[in-house]
Amino acid sequence: xxxxxxxxxxxxxxxxxxxxxxxxxSKFLEQQLPMNVSSATIRNEMAVLEHLGFIxxxxxxxxxxxxxxxYRYYVDNLVKPxxxxxxxxxxxxxxxxxxxxxxxxxxxxxxxxxSEMTNYTAITFKPEVKNLRFQGFRVLPLGNQQVMMIxxxxxxxxxxxxxxxxxxxxxxxxxxxxxxxxxxxxGLPLDQVIARLHETLPLLLHYVQHPLGFLDIFGSILERSxxxxxxxxxxxxxxxxxxxGDVEQIKKLYSLIERSDDINELVGNSGQTIQVKIxxxxxxxxxxxxxxxxxxxxxxxxxxxxxxxLGPTNMPYSKMIGLMxxxxxxxxxxxxxxxxxxxx
Amino acid sequence: xxxxxxxxxxxxxxxxxxxxxxxxxSKFLEQQLPMNVSSATIRNEMAVLEHLGFIxxxxxxxxxxxxxxxYRYYVDNLVKPxxxxxxxxxxxxxxxxxxxxxxxxxxxxxxxxxSEMTNYTAITFKPEVKNLRFQGFRVLPLGNQQVMMIxxxxxxxxxxxxxxxxxxxxxxxxxxxxxxxxxxxxGLPLDQVIARLHETLPLLLHYVQHPLGFLDIFGSILERSxxxxxxxxxxxxxxxxxxxGDVEQIKKLYSLIERSDDINELVGNSGQTIQVKIxxxxxxxxxxxxxxxxxxxxxxxxxxxxxxxLGPTNMPYSKMIGLMxxxxxxxxxxxxxxxxxxxx
DNA sequence: ACTTAGCACTCTATGATGCTAAGTGCTAAT
DNA sequence: ATTAGCACTTAGCATCATAGAGTGCTAAGT
Numbered sequence: 001x002x003x004x005x006x007x008x009x010x011x012x013x014x015x016x017x018x019x020x021x022x023x024x025x026s027k028f029l030e031q032q033l034p035m036n037v038s039s040a041t042i043r044n045e046m047a048v049l050e051h052l053g054f055i056x057x058x059x060x061x062x063x064x065x066x067x068x069x070x071y072r073y074y075v076d077n078l079v080k081p082x083x084x085x086x087x088x089x090x091x092x093x094x095x096x097x098x099x100x101x102x103x104x105x106x107x108x109x110x111x112x113x114x115s116e117m118t119n120y121t122a123i124t125f126k127p128e129v130k131n132l133r134f135q136g137f138r139v140l141p142l143g144n145q146q147v148m149m150i151x152x153x154x155x156x157x158x159x160x161x162x163x164x165x166x167x168x169x170x171x172x173x174x175x176x177x178x179x180x181x182x183x184x185x186x187g188l189p190l191d192q193v194i195a196r197l198h199e200t201l202p203l204l205l206h207y208v209q210h211p212l213g214f215l216d217i218f219g220s221i222l223e224r225s226x227x228x229x230x231x232x233x234x235x236x237x238x239x240x241x242x243x244x245g246d247v248e249q250i251k252k253l254y255s256l257i258e259r260s261d262d263i264n265e266l267v268g269n270s271g272q273t274i275q276v277k278i279x280x281x282x283x284x285x286x287x288x289x290x291x292x293x294x295x296x297x298x299x300x301x302x303x304x305x306x307x308x309x310l311g312p313t314n315m316p317y318s319k320m321i322g323l324m325x326x327x328x329x330x331x332x333x334x335x336x337x338x339x340x341x342x343x344x
Numbered sequence: 345x346x347x348x349x350x351x352x353x354x355x356x357x358x359x360x361x362x363x364x365x366x367x368x369x370s371k372f373l374e375q376q377l378p379m380n381v382s383s384a385t386i387r388n389e390m391a392v393l394e395h396l397g398f399i400x401x402x403x404x405x406x407x408x409x410x411x412x413x414x415y416r417y418y419v420d421n422l423v424k425p426x427x428x429x430x431x432x433x434x435x436x437x438x439x440x441x442x443x444x445x446x447x448x449x450x451x452x453x454x455x456x457x458x459s460e461m462t463n464y465t466a467i468t469f470k471p472e473v474k475n476l477r478f479q480g481f482r483v484l485p486l487g488n489q490q491v492m493m494i495x496x497x498x499x500x501x502x503x504x505x506x507x508x509x510x511x512x513x514x515x516x517x518x519x520x521x522x523x524x525x526x527x528x529x530x531g532l533p534l535d536q537v538i539a540r541l542h543e544t545l546p547l548l549l550h551y552v553q554h555p556l557g558f559l560d561i562f563g564s565i566l567e568r569s570x571x572x573x574x575x576x577x578x579x580x581x582x583x584x585x586x587x588x589g590d591v592e593q594i595k596k597l598y599s600l601i602e603r604s605d606d607i608n609e610l611v612g613n614s615g616q617t618i619q620v621k622i623x624x625x626x627x628x629x630x631x632x633x634x635x636x637x638x639x640x641x642x643x644x645x646x647x648x649x650x651x652x653x654l655g656p657t658n659m660p661y662s663k664m665i666g667l668m669x670x671x672x673x674x675x676x677x678x679x680x681x682x683x684x685x686x687x688x
Numbered sequence: 689a690c691t692t693a694g695c696a697c698t699c700t701a702t703g704a705t706g707c708t709a710a711g712t713g714c715t716a717a718t
Numbered sequence: 719a720t721t722a723g724c725a726c727t728t729a730g731c732a733t734c735a736t737a738g739a740g741t742g743c744t745a746a747g748t
Contacts, residue, residue, distance in 0.1 A: 027740080040691075041690085043742075059698080060699060060741075150504070161446070239595060251580050370711075381720075385719085387711090402729090403729070405710070
């Protein structure tokens with residue numbers, strides 16, 4: 001549908017705009033492009049591209065700026081991911097190469113590294129978030145009528161919380177409660193745990209007079225566990241792309257990036273290995289000027305995770321997509337190492 | 345040193361400026377003040393006040409604005425804390441009146457309530473942060489070569505972290521290590537734990553070949569524990585008082601409010617029950633336009649805590665100081681209730 | 689049927705100008 | 719000591735002119 005020349009022009013506009021950030025004029029392209037045509041011809045072609053909706057103007061006599069549709073077309077058809085410099089890969093590897101005790105730490109560090117390399121905001125998810133299961137429930141007596149309740153999830157993570165016992169509960173009764181709960185919910189996906197516990201309520205009443213306190217705590221622990229499934233690095237970078245003085249906008253963005261629901265909705269990745277969402281494809285209206293590149297990563301039997309990069313729509317896609325590819329690879333390697341070390 | 349009339353004028357300027365936010369002119373004061381003098385007289389008095397440094401102008405023909413020295417004088421000599429409306433006290437009490445399982449939750453909620461009532465940023469510290477002690481160390485085997493290490497502090501809080509055991513460690517050896525560690529460090533202030541552990545290193549070598557892994561984990565757990573001693577509510581409110589478009593300023597403020605070192609330095613309260621720090625008295629230069637009201641609270645034998653409110657220098661001090669008084673009282677009451685309920 | 693030189697047109701950005709409203713400092717009279 | 723009166727200062731706003739960048743269109747060239 002587009003001619004070769006139009007493609008070249010579109011690509012050049014996007015590449016220049018994503019690098020320099022200012023609208024691209026016909027004279028500039030005349031010099032920039034390898035072909036021998038005058039600026040008038042380029043103007044004609046640009047008029048066509050504009051008519052088709054791939055580019056636009058900021059005002060009637062400004063240079064051209066890619067539209068969201070233009071970016072979309074570019075990302076889908078034209079972009080060639082950059083090969084990432086060996087030095088840069090080395091630096092990723094180095095940054096990831098610490099002694100970590102938890103997968104969480106690796107994933108958290110990944111968000112930090114990615115955001116520092118790009119000056120954008122990075123969001124990283126642990127592997128296997130979706131089908132995390134409940135693995136066990138323990139209670140550790142601390143004396144003084146207090147116990148620590150500990151929940152263990154299938155990725156080996158734990159959440160714990162102090163609980164002050166009702167005075168009328170004996171050690172045996174606690175044991176019984178623990179057994180009942182474990183019998184009923186071990187192996188369940190986390191999001192079903194609460195419902196199942198409510199079903200178990202009548203049974204618990206045999207042992208405890210007010211089991212609702214227990215349930216409250218389960219709720220709050222599980223909630224925390226669900227919230228800590230991802231990490232955000234470089235939050236402040238999000239503010240670099242906000243119109244001057246728009247404090248309202250900044251506040252919206254910031255509260256967005258701190259709500260886990262919003263984050264989860266934001267990155268919903270439909271299983272493609274690398275996915276780019278541009279501008280209004282991000283459901284949240286505060287993010288009309290942002291794009292999100294997300295990449296899944298697989299860690300063999302340990303499941304799939306996701307890394308994502310949130311930056312302005314005019315980010316240099318080729319470079320960023322290349323980087324995400326490279327980073328995904330390094331992260332996978334690191335995680336396999338980790339699991340190998342501790343679990344084989 | 346100041347005449348009665350000058351005091352009245354200074355007070356009126358500050359009260360009006362903290363309410364309306366715009367510079368105060370002589371004609372306005374002429375109407376506002378109870379005395380019968382012309383605007384010219386007031387102008388003369390204002391010139392004196394300006395000469396003494398209590399007020400200033402934004403430009404040569406603007407109305408007067410309190411200087412930091414002016415606020416200081418006002419807070420030290422003139423301000424009368426407002427009596428807080430009974431309805432408002434009722435609403436504080438209501439907000440605090442949930443079923444909490446941890447002191448932390450109460451303190452965190454306090455920050456939220458305070459920030460919502462004032463539209464400023466609130467920072468709350470748990471009681472007894474300074475002399476928190478190490479109370480015990482437990483290890484919970486999870487199977488699969490993993491254990492959860494649990495640290496318990498004297499305020500009943502716990503920090504836990506997963507640890508993947510070196511393969512050559514038997515259950516007995518672990519027991520021994522736990523015993524050694526508990527013997528040596530129970531009762532120590534948290535900040536001395538790491539040093540003591542290092543002294544204990546030779547002893548540990550009897551049981552474990554590479555005890556440094558243990559130490560690392562202790563370090564990271566203790567660090568986390570130290571970081572979570574305070575809560576911040578209404579972070580975003582900080583941005584309401586920033587010059588339009590000053591994104592750099594916003595970023596500075598935000599990273600400030602997220603670094604625990606900075607927060608600790610910020611609120612350093614020299615033991616006065618209610619302390620007001622104004623503008624450049626806050627060491628951090630990003631906060632030249634902010635004031636901080638901090639109030640300590642005592643919870644009987646459970647120690648002393650602190651609540652603080654960070655807002656613009658032109659906040660209504662009388663109202664805010666009154667509020668802090670009232671809130672302190674409600675919080676103390678709530679905490680005493682809590683401890684009574686669970687520990688008596 | 690493309691391409692292109694040329695030109696009128698549009699819009700932004702910048703800086704200068706003039707005006708008003710608010711407020712001040714000072715002087716001379718009370 | 720107080721005050722009325724007035725000259726002066728400044729921010730804020732609207733208006734205007736100008737330069738610079740870029741466009742669309744037309745008419746001529748290939």
